[in-house]
Amino acid sequence: MDINIVVAGEAGQGLKTVDQIIGKSLHRLGFSVFSSKNYMSRIRGGHNFMQIRFGDEKVAGPVEEIDILIALNEDGVDIHQDSVKDDGVILFDGDKDLDYMQVPAKEMAKEVNPKAVNTVFLGYAWKLLGLPLDALKDVIKEKFGEGDIYDDNVKLLDAAYEKVDTTFDCELPDGDVKGLYINGNQAIAFGAATAGVQFYAAYPMTPSTSILNYLASRQDKLGIAVEQAEDEIAAINMAIGASFGGARAMTGTSGGGFSLMAEGLGLAGIMETPLVIAEVQRPGPATGLPTRTEQGDLSFVINASQGEFPLKVIAPRDQEDAFYQTFRAFNIADKYQLPVIILSDAYLADAGATIPEFKLDELKIDRNLVDENEWPEDKEYKRYELTEDGISPRAYPGQLEGEVVLLDSDEHDENGFIIEDGETRVKMVDKRNAKFEKMKREDNEEPLYIGPDKPDYMLVSFGSTYGALKEAMDRLNGNGHSIGMLSFSDIWPLPTAELEKQRSYDTKLVVVEGNSTGQLASLIQAETGLTVDHRILKYDGRPFNVDGLVRELEEEVIS
């Protein structure tokens, strides 16, 4: 069983609410749910749609064909009707010369609550699927609370439920429902909260803003400070200042804002100040496509800021990974005293999915600060003390009585004082590079490899393409092909052992990524000397979907 519902309409028609209610209700019933959003950069009007796919087995990416289309306006029918399956259903309230199910939503809602038009559609769809209404009602109650709004919705749901017959066969999954329904940005934000983030500063920018929203609306509960900065330059500098103060600090933005942060990134690098940055990509350059998705910033984030300094880049492959990697990013930033970038994208940011509950009790916070009770009384504190592994003892101002902590953006000596001599410069560059080498050895996760040993084709990807690509690979392997996939989450420094291990002389490397130039392919070629045989690139602002990937791989790669 695998059902794909699309809700289409214009901005302001309440698509997001419908999507959230359906997604959460299906999750509560025990289905595997995957929901993705497609919206325009406008507050009202335009054409937006939400896709909610669910099944009794794991679904992890969008597909093209539609089982139920809820068209809240005429455009919704016109744009999507060709994707509706032959046995699919279009729900529409209006007059069109084609085959659809007439839903008298406005008329029914008028008598109860004119604002609850969408609830009628919900009732219809729910009955078509033959699912119990209680699950839907519970989620609506949580969203709106008990009262008139809830009562009106229940009335309309019950009435709509009577109007149609069940046409889809959706057997309810067995057993207790455990797990979470969460999107990528929520997972990053909750990961940061769990890691003990104490300061978050950001300038609102789509699609990163919901991280800011999540932390800001819970800051009193979390006991943390969240500040909307005047610009991204201020945001990153505020976070670095908070980190200097000894707190765990983070900022978040998208590519355009990250361009402004590039200077501050280098500052954190040379100051050796821990910092976590969420860079939620959207297509660029400049303003690009503000509400669409792309993986076009990989080369940029690795190379941002002048000069050379160590940093780490992690591209979470799904919602679950986004949580654990964000938590881990804080520990790595603290351990190596450097910036760690979470490289996500608009698609993952907004995509909701059912995942297992996070294992919170298995997580451990590692601050790597000096212990003020154990600092030798006669020892002078030097912020950049030269050590074998390049990691200096980190104290924050006021922590060690009588000692001062000095950070500098200029090249500096062990005390943090400005220097200009070549010898000290070389020592400090070597010190920072030593940390990078240590991190490569101790804290660089190899990509996930799935598939047969030494496959004919190896699909190589990073970040959020994982889910759709895995399903596509499974389908193709089901047809007798020998295809493996390698999904990078830690992307800089690039871990290469698994790539070398799983590939044979004959294995064709097929890089699949959401940009027009093949940035991952170039990185692999530069770091390993291997030749990439095929590049599947997508840069229309839309995410990869399972059907499209299967088609493209079959037509262009696997002959």
Place this chain on the structure above:
Amino acid sequence: MVDKNIFDADRETAWCPGCGNFPLRKSLAEALAGLDITPDRVAMFTGIGQAAKMPHYIRVNGFNGLHGRALPPALGFRMVNPELKVIVESGDGDTYGEGGNHILHNIRRNPDIAHFVHDNQIYGLTKGQASPTTGEEIKTEVQPYGITAAPFNPIKFAVAMGASFVARAFVGNQDHLIEMMQAAIEHEGYALVDILQPCVTFNKVNTYQWYKERSYLLDDDYDPTDYKAAVEKAEEWGDDIPLGIIYRNDARKPFRSKFDWLSDSFVKDYKEPAEYDDLMQEFA
């Protein structure tokens, strides 16, 4: 009382002989010692420029960051640490040019930060270009026919923005400068002190002598809490330059007090991950 020599960083400076930064540094050490503040209880934030090198030449906790960006890290630090005194030192270019957006919004926020601007009305480190406060009578290599934009009046700007503490001082009057610094450090909110500080190498107009002849101390009758009087006083420049607290508004609450859930021992106050189960259940 704290010995002022404790602030001696024992470092050779990159400042020119006769630079106004020397008396400024001396006054700062005396101001801190006079308030009984030890070096480990001060966090100083600077940007780039000769003034911004201050944390290298005075022994306190220091953050010598990016050009124009001293205020944002100071704010981030202030939010997570309510205990240390936070001082920002920066030049006129650093503060009013590159950092213009940040000073604007930090006046709005009113964080508990004392901000000392070394205002020498010229870019010293880059060798003599106009700064936002350079007078129109000055010509430079980059502005060979004279200053092309009207000078920025930081006092008028800060008063108009409703800053909670706005003062002007002059390094040629150290006793008064120390007094202004101490008042700013003790003020609970954002305190801007624009400090007239001659650049002996590149600014041949605004010299010690020039300021000495023109500056005067506000008398005791002047009421700095009178906004209208402050606006008028902020206009004064040229033949008569007032020194002192031009405007103060103690009714404005410091920024951090609006986050009343923030603990004082912030850095050590974090929960273990397992304690976030209730937050996770929002997604169940």
